[in-house]
Amino acid sequence: MDIVSTQQRKKIHPHKFTLWVAIASMIMMFAGMTSAYVVKSNQAGWQEVVVPKIFWGSTVAIVASSLTIQMALRSFKQRAMSPYRLLLAITLILGILFIVFQWMGFFQLWEQQKVTLRGSGAGQFLYIIFGLHALHVLGGVIALLVMLMKAFFGKTKQYTAVPVELITTYWHFVDALWIYLMLFFLWVG
Amino acid sequence: MHANPEAIMAHEVQHDGHHVHHQSFITKYIFSQDHKTIGKQFLITGMIWAIIGGLFSVLFRLQLGFPGESFPILETVFGKTWAPGGTIKPEFYYALITMHGTILVFFVLTAGLSGTFANLLIPLQIGARDMASPFLNMLSYWFFFLASVVMMSSLFIQTGPAAGGWTVYPPLSALHDASIGSELGMDLWIVSIALFVVSTLMGGLNYISTVLNMRTKGMSMTRLPLTVWAVFFTAMIGVLSFPVLLSGLILLFFDRNLGTSFYLSDIVVNGQIMPNEGGSAILFQHLFWFLGHPEVYIVILPTMGIVSEVISVNSRKPIFGYMAMIGSLFAITTLSFLVWAHHMFVTGMNPLLGSFFVLLTLLIAVPSAIKTFNWLTTLWRGNIRFTPAMLFAIGFVSLFISGGLTGIYVGNSTLDIQLHDTMFVIAHFHLVMGVAAFFGMFSGIYHWFPKMFGRYLNPTLGYIHFWVTLVGAYLIFWPMHYEGLAGMPRRYLDKSPWVSFNQFGELDRMISIVAIIVFAMQLMFVFNFIYSIFKGRKVTTQNPWKANTLEWTTPIRPGHGNWPGEIPEVHRWAYDYSKDGRDFIPQTEPVGANEKIEH
Ligand code: HEM
Ligand SMILES: [Cu+2]
Numbered sequence: 001m002d003i004v005s006t007q008q009r010k011k012i013h014p015h016k017f018t019l020w021v022a023i024a025s026m027i028m029m030f031a032g033m034t035s036a037y038v039v040k041s042n043q044a045g046w047q048e049v050v051v052p053k054i055f056w057g058s059t060v061a062i063v064a065s066s067l068t069i070q071m072a073l074r075s076f077k078q079r080a081m082s083p084y085r086l087l088l089a090i091t092l093i094l095g096i097l098f099i100v101f102q103w104m105g106f107f108q109l110w111e112q113q114k115v116t117l118r119g120s121g122a123g124q125f126l127y128i129i130f131g132l133h134a135l136h137v138l139g140g141v142i143a144l145l146v147m148l149m150k151a152f153f154g155k156t157k158q159y160t161a162v163p164v165e166l167i168t169t170y171w172h173f174v175d176a177l178w179i180y181l182m183l184f185f186l187w188v189g
Numbered sequence: 190m191h192a193n194p195e196a197i198m199a200h201e202v203q204h205d206g207h208h209v210h211h212q213s214f215i216t217k218y219i220f221s222q223d224h225k226t227i228g229k230q231f232l233i234t235g236m237i238w239a240i241i242g243g244l245f246s247v248l249f250r251l252q253l254g255f256p257g258e259s260f261p262i263l264e265t266v267f268g269k270t271w272a273p274g275g276t277i278k279p280e281f282y283y284a285l286i287t288m289h290g291t292i293l294v295f296f297v298l299t300a301g302l303s304g305t306f307a308n309l310l311i312p313l314q315i316g317a318r319d320m321a322s323p324f325l326n327m328l329s330y331w332f333f334f335l336a337s338v339v340m341m342s343s344l345f346i347q348t349g350p351a352a353g354g355w356t357v358y359p360p361l362s363a364l365h366d367a368s369i370g371s372e373l374g375m376d377l378w379i380v381s382i383a384l385f386v387v388s389t390l391m392g393g394l395n396y397i398s399t400v401l402n403m404r405t406k407g408m409s410m411t412r413l414p415l416t417v418w419a420v421f422f423t424a425m426i427g428v429l430s431f432p433v434l435l436s437g438l439i440l441l442f443f444d445r446n447l448g449t450s451f452y453l454s455d456i457v458v459n460g461q462i463m464p465n466e467g468g469s470a471i472l473f474q475h476l477f478w479f480l481g482h483p484e485v486y487i488v489i490l491p492t493m494g495i496v497s498e499v500i501s502v503n504s505r506k507p508i509f510g511y512m513a514m515i516g517s518l519f520a521i522t523t524l525s526f527l528v529w530a531h532h533m534f535v536t537g538m539n540p541l542l543g544s545f546f547v548l549l550t551l552l553i554a555v556p557s558a559i560k561t562f563n564w565l566t567t568l569w570r571g572n573i574r575f576t577p578a579m580l581f582a583i584g585f586v587s588l589f590i591s592g593g594l595t596g597i598y599v600g601n602s603t604l605d606i607q608l609h610d611t612m613f614v615i616a617h618f619h620l621v622m623g624v625a626a627f628f629g630m631f632s633g634i635y636h637w638f639p640k641m642f643g644r645y646l647n648p649t650l651g652y653i654h655f656w657v658t659l660v661g662a663y664l665i666f667w668p669m670h671y672e673g674l675a676g677m678p679r680r681y682l683d684k685s686p687w688v689s690f691n692q693f694g695e696l697d698r699m700i701s702i703v704a705i706i707v708f709a710m711q712l713m714f715v716f717n718f719i720y721s722i723f724k725g726r727k728v729t730t731q732n733p734w735k736a737n738t739l740e741w742t743t744p745i746r747p748g749h750g751n752w753p754g755e756i757p758e759v760h761r762w763a764y765d766y767s768k769d770g771r772d773f774i775p776q777t778e779p780v781g782a783n784e785k786i787e788h
Contacts, residue, residue: 014321017398021428025390029432032479036440036472040451045467117443120451120468128443 019166023173026136030129030177034184037125041188047121051185052108058101059182062137065094066175073168077161085151091171092148095141102134126185133181137174143167220331222323223749227330228308229641232634234337235301236715242292247708249285252277254701256683271349280369282682283352287370288344290355291378295385296340298488298626300333303389303427306491306633307396307420309641313740314414316405316757318750321398325391332388336381343377351378354680356477359452359470363444366458376445379438386431393424393431405739407759411515411788412776414738414763415508418515419494422522423487430483430526437476444468471536478529485622486525489589490518492629493560496582498763499632500564502736503579504571505772507764507787510563517556524553534602535609543602550600557593561586572767576734577651581632584659585625591663592621595670610680613673616666624662631655631714638718639733643746644725650717654710661707668696737763737775762788 040046072087106127109115115123147167221227251260259275266272271281308326312319320326343350352370353361361367362375400413400421443449450465452473457463501508508514530538530546564586573579595617599605608614631654638646672693677684684690732741739759743751757777765774769784780786 012402014398014402017402018321018325018394021394021397022390025394025428025432028429029436032433032436032476036436036451036476039472039475040469043467043469045454047467117448118450118464119466120449124443124449124451128439132439 013162015162015166016169019169023170026173026177030132030181033125033129033132034181034188037122037129037184038188040120040125041122047119047123049109049113049115049121049123049126051126051182052105052112054101054105054108055182058098058105059178061094061098061101062175062178065091065098066172068094069168069171073161073164076164079159081151085148088144088148088151092141092144095137095144095171098137099134099141102130105130122185129181133174133178136177140167140171140174143170220327222319222327224308224312224319224323224326225641225747225749225751227326228305230330231301231304231308231333232641234334235297235305236718238292238296238301238337239711240715242289242297243708243711245285245289245292247705248277249282249289250701250704252282252682254698256685279682280349280352283354283368283680284349284370284374286680287352287354287357288350291340291351291382293623294355294484294488295382296333296337298622298630299389299427299484300385302488302491302626302630303396303420303423304330304333304392305630306416306495306637307392307424309637310414310416310740311396311399311420312403313640313743313747313751314417314738314763315400315403315408316739316759317399317403318752318756320395321403322395326395329388329391329395332384332391336384336388339377339381339384343374343381346373346377348372348374350374356474356481357441358477359441359444359468359473360456363441363452363473364456364458364463365445376442379442379445383435383438386435389427389431393428396420396424397428405756405759408776409788411512412759412762414494415497415511415514415518416491416494418518419490419492419497422518423490426483426487426490426522426525430480430487433476434480437473437480440476441473471533474533474536475529478532479526481532482529483525485618486521488622488626489629490521492585492626492633493518495629495633495636496564496585497560497567498738499578499582499636500567500586501764501766502636502734503574503576503582504568505574505766506567506571507766507768508563509566509569510559511762511764511787513559514563517559520556521553524549524556528553531600531602531605534605540602547600547602551597554593554597554600557589561590561593576635577646577648577655578632578636580652580655581628581635584655585628585632587659588620588625588628588662591667592617592619592625596621607676608673610678611673612669612677612679615679616669616673619666619669620662624666628658631658634718636734637740638721638725639728639745640740640743642722642725643728644721645728645733646721646725647717650713654714654717657710658707661703661710664703665700665707668693668700672696732775735773737765737773739776742775742777761786 068087069091072084072091075081075084075087109123109126113123115121115126117124117127144167147163217223218226221230248263251263257276260272261275263272263277264275267281271278277285308320311317340350348369350370351357351362351374352368353375357375357378361371362378363371365372365375400417404410404413440449440451444452444465450468452470453463453465453468454470456465497508497514528546528550530542531550534543534546568583595613599608599614599617635646635651638644672690673679675689675693677690677693685694728745731743731745734741739757742757744753759776760779761774761776763776764787766772768774769781
């Protein structure tokens with residue numbers, strides 16, 4: 001008896017669909033956070049921050065990584081494994097770079113602008129919202145790491161693009177989410 | 190000779206299952222990926238929680254019914270710290286009501302309910318071998334289990350569990366020093382609920398994508414049983430609202446442990462001024478109720494689906510207004526996101542904003558009424574079989590009406606200024622949500638127990654269970670309306686110092702005694718449940734209720750994969766009862782040449 005769920009699949013692979021619903025869910029979490037920000041920013045005693053420049057570096061890194069992962073997916077589909085491995089590795093490095101930049105940004109905010117966790121202004125929101133986003137990127141980095149291991153050492157004979165497609169979609173999502181958050185802090189913040 | 194063909198088939202499947210999967214005890218019963226087993230795990234964990242949560246309510250009812258009286262056994266059980274001299278300490282009382290709410294709303298009526306019936310019914314009723322991702326599904330249970338372990342452990346720490354109410358409003362919840370229940374217990378509460386949210390999301394994702402992607406041939410969306418529609422919308426609500434609670438709890442955690450003050454400002458504790466500045470406690474209420482209100486529909490929607498199904502099957506009539514039932518589920522789902530501030534009418538919100546929320550809130554009465562009328566019309570002139578499941582379904586409708594009507598009272602901001610935080614609100618939501626959802630859940634358990642365990646629950650005990658619980662629930666909660674109208678606050682330890690409330694002393698005593706009886710009745714149900722798993726009357730036919738849905742086309746005890754052969758194909762909706770001179774026509778039966786079909 002075969003209970004593999006994909007057997008019955010319709011137009012869209014169930015796992016992909018699941019990912020899209022999960023993305024909706026993550027969007028709600030960040031929407032909750034940014035709404036809280038808006039509510040608070042209209043109250044007395046609100047403290048602003050200057051968004052550290054280094055976050056532009058993060059932006060470049062993550063946008064570039066979105067490109068490389070898309071290319072990686074294309075290579076995979078063309079069964080060009082060595083460019084696939086290379087592009088995946090670059091994406092991974094860019095992802096790690098992004099997290100490092102975020103860390104440096106936090107550090108600058110803390111050291112130069114002396115924004116600590118005391119209070120409830122834009123700075124505290126920034127730590128939490130960007131931190132939460134970075135955790136999501138970290139999740140992606142771990143997934144990429146696993147994929148990369150498989151690309152190098154795996155002996156799978158089955159050639160399915162689904163896992164690569166899943167991680168690509170997720171990666172584009174954290175990229176888009178970052179752009180939203182960056183714009184949010186620049187304009188609303 | 191045992192010549193029952195179905196029994197033989199069932200045997201073969203089990204046999205088969207053993208050979209194909211080589212399941213050990215661990216993979217079969219513990220880390221199982223079979224949706225039916227996971228459903229049972231949710232059910233049994235939920236029942237354990239229900240006993241604990243119910244017991245807590247009996248304890249605080251002792252305090253409310255007999256304030257100041259001493260029950261030496263309490264000191265024996267809970268020790269001197271919590272019940273010195275056999276009376277319940279105020280801190281203990283608050284811990285009890287907080288845990289009662291948390292346990293019943295989240296652990297029993299969310300995880301225990303959705304987890305059980307979404308898992309059991311979605312694959313079986315849509316014709317799938319399992320969920321879209323059986324692995325994620327298993328994880329969903331184990332995250333719930335972890336959440337349970339953490340919450341349970343908070344009951345045993347020295348400072349006790351969270352005690353700021355199930356809504357965990359700051360500042361009580363945000364300051365360690367605010368009260369004894371604000372210490373470690375509150376941190377564990379946050380951690381546990383965070384795990385719980387993860388579990389709910391994993392479950393919900395799976396339910397949604399399974400319903401949309403894994404239906405068998407012929408099972409169009411408009412042929413789905415209403416149970417599936419209901420858990421589908423429930424999952425949508427959960428997936429979109431729980432993350433917002435998580436956001437709120439993350440900020441709360443930072444406030445508590447890392448020095449921020451999102452929710453705190455100008456607070457003095459024991460004469461000491463707290464350093465927190467600039468926060469807003471109301472912000473938390475917004476984030477909480479953005480989940481909190483949808484949450485009440487997460488609790489009620491699955492039972493609405495169960496009740497629709499059980500009423501139709503046992504009236505031997507098609508459900509009245511099938512499309513209207515789906516439409517009203519959709520309307521409730523949408524509106525549930527737009528009314529949260531009706532819990533906050535007295536927070537000083539702009540009255541104009543308040544009146545928008547009044548309007549949207551009262552709009553929910555429309556789809557609720559549509560559903561109610563459709564249940565009643567389905568019952569009307571039906572050929573009713575009063576099984577225990579059916580009685581509980583009818584009881585559900587009664588309770589939903591009684592509690593729903595008072596929703597219209599509290600939904601009016603002008604009236605709510607008087608009624609907010611009184612016993613009236615307690616009466617409202619216990620009838621409409623608490624007891625009604627339990628009735629829906631009982632209905633589902635009595636109805637699908639044969640599918641889960643291959644045996645019946647004892648019906649005589651079922652009838653006793655039903656009547657005592659129904660009468661008891663009304664005796665407990667009806668009088669609370671009068672208390673609330675007289676201004677009696679909820680969550681107060683002792684109201685006897687108020688002369689004006691003395692008139693309710695007798696009433697409160699009666700309520701407490703009935704509560705104990707009703708609780709005992711639930712223990713009897715638990716006994717029936719456990720006894721029947723092993724010793725109940727065996728199911729001997731594949732389709733004991735003569736129902737149309739697909740779960741009754743599986744063997745009596747289906748193995749992993751549900752159907753031994755091909756998955757059946759579907760040719761009609763689930764509600765062809767008493768049609769063309771026939772009692773029922775299963776979904777798998779092809780449409781006759783001259784037959785007119787509904788969907
Ligand atoms: C016509 C429909 C309904 C309306 C207009 C309505 C309105 C309200 C309002 C305004 C409150 C806040 C009262 C206050 O705190 O002062 C309330 C409380 C509550 N309602 Fe309803 N309600 C309706 C149906 C329901 C349903 C169907 C459920 C659950 C299935 C439900 C569950 C609750 C709960 C749990 C609370 C109390 C939460 C708490 O403060 O602890 N209500 N309702
Ligand atoms: Cu509400």
